[in-house]
Amino acid sequence: MEVDLGPGLAQERIRERALEGERDGVIKESAQGGPPHRRSPGRGEPRLHAQHDSDQGTRAQVWSQSPRAGQEMPRSACCKAPCSSQSRFLALALAFFALLDGWYLVRVPCAVLRARLLQPRVRDLLAEQCLAGRVLPSDLDLLLHMNNARYLREADVARAAHLTRCGVLGALRELGAHAVLAASCARYRRSLRLFEPFEVRTRLLGWDNRAFYLEARFVSLRDGFVCALLRSRQHVLGSSPERVVQHLCKRRVEPPELPEDLRHWIAYNEASSQLLRAESGLHDGTKDQ
Template identity: 90%
Template structure:
């Protein structure tokens, strides 16, 4: 019995010491919670909210939530969002998947220890290759928008249009993207062209 306990503790220690344990646990938990415990969201463009609180493990040397934690919380909120609105299920049914191709973050005010916040995620729209999502970090103390993250989910194996059509059972025109997102897309395309040129890749290679 003691040997089993020691072995279990050693495995747990190795899991958290050698791997990003909490991150690997939170993702499947977020998907299961969204799939089994939370209602399905039929409106693809509806905002979804996920509550959080700044923990000691989130802090940097300045004693506020470190920059990387925003990206991680946005990751978890995004996978839960895509699960609840059916996009992840549609990807699986169509034999496709999506990868994070680009993201940008704007930090407006720090979140401090034990401060409650919400991650408000919504789908902004899509084009022929990717979905564009937004995550807003809002302090629940005063409603201030502390950080704004945008992400581009590149779809492989099918197209965003086909995924939406699969979910809605009809063809749906994508909504008009915000002007700043259009500028960001243009920046990404210009960056891809420069990187392809540096790598000596053919112009026919699609940007990712």
């Protein structure tokens, strides 16, 4: 038997049913992993008031903007930070090699560390040491053979490794001294071609009261031909070669006799130095000061 509740009670009952239907729809969608949304009111059911619509819309908007469980972030947001780091690293590397002599600043320390940590110590100061190399495309000039300046660079790297293995660089550091390249000469006998393997064979020829004298031979590994011969004078600052050798060998060591061609080259350097001093109006002690 139906009971007449009156217009007011009937409207209240319809509103309660609408709210119950709304809650049932939200709970069902949440259990399925989707964002909550309002069920459209049925026929005869009143719409919720404006405040309720506003709250539900805000919650649905926030839910839709946040990632669902198991859903990945957008690729643009994930890659933004790594891409910016890679771009910064590439810019620094480009500036390093464009503004500085990058390969030289990398190779010389690597050669010294390799000679100090990975290679055995050489006790004989006059022993020959070898450094392997290969002609790369960056070493070529317009005639498609190894650029003459590359010989000097390869000899510089081999000389640093040689002085490290025989202990001269360590003795210089312990005495608070250092050595600088004061003179060099090169004789080119045959070109080194692209991808041709070679060895830089370095040895200490001797020393005097001011400098060490070293030789570097570029030997082709295809036929053993000496393609270039370089001589260099390493001037010692803050000490003397005799003191360095004595500190290294723990006794006084007489320098070996220098080759005749090397003595001629030393005499040429002395004559050239005297001529330049005379042209500049300087005396012998000005250079050392």
